[in-house]
Amino acid sequence: MPSKISKDLNLLTFIETNLEAIVVVDKSGLVLFANPAASRLFDREKKELIGKPFGFPLPGDRIVEINIPGKNKEVGIAQMQQMPIEWQGRRAVILLIHDISELKKTEMLKAAMDERRRIDRIKNEFISNVSHELRTPLTSVREGISQILEGFLGKTTQKQKEFLSMCLEDIDRLSRIIDGLLDISRIESGKIILKKETLDIVELARSAVSSLSVKIKNKGLELIEDFPKEKTEIYVDRDRIIEVFINLLGNAIKFTDKGQIGVSVKNKAKLVECIVSDTGRGIAKKDLPRVFSRFQQFGRVFGPGEKGTGLGLSIVKSIIELHKGQIRVESKLDKGTKFIFTLFKYTSRELFRQYIVDGLREAVHNDEPLSIFVFYIEDFAAVKKEFDTKRISLLMNKFYEIIGGHLRRQADLAVKDDSAILLVLPVTKNEYIDSIQTRLTQALEEYLSKEGLDKKIRIGCKTAGFPRDGSNSDVLFDKIKEAIN
């Protein structure tokens, strides 16, 4: 029996205000009713719809997909199904039309992304194989030239030696290009897992500067450093960030004949900004957009010195992006160049979360368990009122020391903020979580009672384990997040 919808006011309101498009069509195919959602979907005013032919074949008892050409927007896709009804005393059909344009768009986007990933993978495997195949013949070429140069095969003239040395230099450059390509392909295929730690960025910058200071001095350039006085801690891969500094500094030195090389670190509220600048040759405005592209070399000089590979800045950009940071360049021809990159500073909450995400990825990858603990000061707000910040900070340092003393393996990790210490133990079986928790809590409480603080400060602990609590980092984080301020 068709239902008599038109007499039921509640139902009418329901249809009128429904977010799904609803249209009523009579036997001859003329539209009797369209709700506002239908107007939006078809991109037509109500009066443009009602009394006009509906224009789509009725679906019968199937669900069909229809293409909706909008007046102002692109073609949409919707699913439509029908039901018979009685509308103002007439037999009619009610149509439910569900817009699936967004869904389709996402599906198409996903398919395109999958395809891109597949192509990337093939490309990277190809690069990796080619690199290997190139190295083998390069080995005998290099070794042959080396031996002639060293005089194993008879006397060579000065001129011959000069030419052979040039060959050797270029073989080494080719070899560096191959290394660079491999590096890029590994970064892009996600095969590089960053080994992130909490580090002082200034220390990383200094380490890069010191390995290049001789070059700076030899060129007669002045080095200007501008670093914050306070420790500027950041969660990054040590070797990779040093590589970034070395790359940028190396470029700065190469393209600067007189003046200064500047390295600075600015500690901002949510991020750290690092700048490597020079007073060198600069990059022409038209070349700036391509600075980070592969095999782009500008202002190449004719003469001696190690030639570039054209891959350095592309690798730098990839490394910064792997750290979810950003890099940009500012330059004026003949005035100098400035590379600015920013790295995100994690709040302790984000940092703890990141430690869990990274630890879990490693654990899943190695098919090993992961045990996570957060020891924290309970009712921290009250404790903060009673003790000054310095006292609490000393106490936290002591706690950190006690917990650190219990780390067994090299991969075991502990990080702290003002009120909590996160302990991540890879490999440690989940069955041991309870006993470790008890042992460490006891150790901390013993210290508190020794200091006569056991009445005023209580220690809490939250734990999570993979696989005990699941293999999703959000779930694991949820188990311990209460413990973090």
Add this chain to the structure above:
Amino acid sequence: MAKKILLVDDEPHIITMLENRMKHEGYEVITASDGQQALLRAQKEKPDLIILDLMLPKLDGYKVCRMLKFDEKYKHIPIIMLSARAQEADKKMGETVGADGYVTKPFEPQVLLGKIKDLIK
């Protein structure tokens, strides 16, 4: 008496050149061009050191290395892996099977010779 080095590589050019360099350095050189031959020569001639390529026909370098390192009679022979595979994972694999050194191709002669001198005492 000259120390004996077993050189294993399936690239004849590399064998020729390395052999020349090693002889020049005063070493006695024997060679093999696949994994099986390498294993046999190592067992029969007991060299003082082996320079071993990774990608070899019949038996790859990892397997050769493992079979020698897990055998009481030969495990004292130092092995240097010489490979065009330069990724961390490859080096790690070399360590796992007990190689004493890992040098990537193309190599700096001084680096390779230095490693040999360190290991061959």
